[in-house]
Amino acid sequence: MDIRAALKEGMAQLRAAQVPSHTLATELLLMHALGRDRAWMYSHPEESIDPTAAERFVALIARRAAGEPVQYLTGKQEFWGLEFEVTPDVLIPRPETEHIMEVALARLGERGIKIHMDTGAPRESLRVADVGTGSGCLAVALAWELPHAEVFATDISAPALEVARRNAARHKVADRIHFLQCDLLTAIESANPARGGARHAVAASTQDRPQFDLMVSNPPYIARNKAGQLQREVRDHEPHAALFGGPTGIEMYQRLIDQARDLLRDRGILVLELGHDSAEHVRGIFDAQAEWTKVAITMDLAGIPRVLAAECVR
Numbered sequence: 526m527d528i529r530a531a532l533k534e535g536m537a538q539l540r541a542a543q544v545p546s547h548t549l550a551t552e553l554l555l556m557h558a559l560g561r562d563r564a565w566m567y568s569h570p571e572e573s574i575d576p577t578a579a580e581r582f583v584a585l586i587a588r589r590a591a592g593e594p595v596q597y598l599t600g601k602q603e604f605w606g607l608e609f610e611v612t613p614d615v616l617i618p619r620p621e622t623e624h625i626m627e628v629a630l631a632r633l634g635e636r637g638i639k640i641h642m643d644t645g646a647p648r649e650s651l652r653v654a655d656v657g658t659g660s661g662c663l664a665v666a667l668a669w670e671l672p673h674a675e676v677f678a679t680d681i682s683a684p685a686l687e688v689a690r691r692n693a694a695r696h697k698v699a700d701r702i703h704f705l706q707c708d709l710l711t712a713i714e715s716a717n718p719a720r721g722g723a724r725h726a727v728a729a730s731t732q733d734r735p736q737f738d739l740m741v742s743n744p745p746y747i748a749r750n751k752a753g754q755l756q757r758e759v760r761d762h763e764p765h766a767a768l769f770g771g772p773t774g775i776e777m778y779q780r781l782i783d784q785a786r787d788l789l790r791d792r793g794i795l796v797l798e799l800g801h802d803s804a805e806h807v808r809g810i811f812d813a814q815a816e817w818t819k820v821a822i823t824m825d826l827a828g829i830p831r832v833l834a835a836e837c838v839r
């Protein structure tokens with residue numbers, strides 16, 4: 526089998542299985558099976574594929590046709606221009622989550638805090654948290670953009686944190702990220718480096734808690750009873766702890782916002798991704814608490830309210 530024939534056959538199989546973006550999926554899987562890039566592949570259409578690579582490709586096409594997402598088959602996904610390892614233990618980072626990065630960096634930028642690309646200016650030291658880090662895409666991208674930030678990344682899932690740790694190492698920011706397995710922010714009190722590091726006992730008082738400049742989260746926000754409406758790729762393959770936020774999908778926001786309020790410093794920023802129909806409810810939580818100001822919602826490219834940002838006043 527040569528490259529042209531493999532592409533043709535792969536595309537036909539994925540089209541027949543009604544796989545969305547079947548052309549792109551076939552290309553990515555053949556590139557992965559061959560260990561080659563797109564330019565090489567299209568400049569060698571008549572190159573014959575060795576039997577081992579051909580076997581690998583056939584198996585990958587069969588798994589994709591059966592519903593496995595391409596990213597779990599190739600083990601990678603790009604986020605914020607950085608390549609992340611992904612496994613079935615973590616949510617595949619979505620393009621819309623990059624709005625969290627844009628909003629967070631824009632809010633810091635308004636205060637003159639410089640990001641990676643700006644050279645020459647003095648760098649602020651910042652304390653940042655990413656709640657429900659999954660692959661670590663937000664924690665790593667923020668650490669990468671904010672070279673003087675110390676980042677705390679939490680997740681309830683130990684296997685997800687392992688993937689996040691590897692992604693931090695891959696992008697050389699592991700020395701500035703503390704990974705904590707806990708429910709939302711509950712382990713942060715015990716992780717105050719000023720009091721002896723990540724394994725310290727739970728802080729005795731509120732004064733002992735670290736104070737954060739920025740907190741971000743893309744929490745699980747899909748309602749349990751909406752599972753049937755999800756694409757099979759998502760429902761059958763992505764971790765349920767990353768998808769479902771409870772019976773209505775909005776359960777996690779109240780606890781998350783309460784905990785963030787206690788840990789942010791004066792003018793500390795909270796940036797949250799919103800579920801499809803959760804904007805009104807989440808906005809209501811902020812409106813009911815006197816400590817929040819500058820509450821604003823950003824739409825995604827499809828016009829859906831996607832990210833809410835607010836600042837905490839003390």
Ligand SMILES: C[S@@+](CC[C@H](N)C(=O)[O-])C[C@H]1O[C@@H](n2cnc3c(N)ncnc32)[C@H](O)[C@@H]1O
Nearest residue numbers: 618657658659680681682708709743745766767
């Ligand atoms: C929607 S995923 C987001 C992953 C990643 N931040 C991203 O944007 O791609 C939500 C993450 O929150 C984690 N999670 C779920 N419940 C949690 C809880 N109670 N406390 C901490 N993390 C939780 C899941 O394991 C999952 O990794």
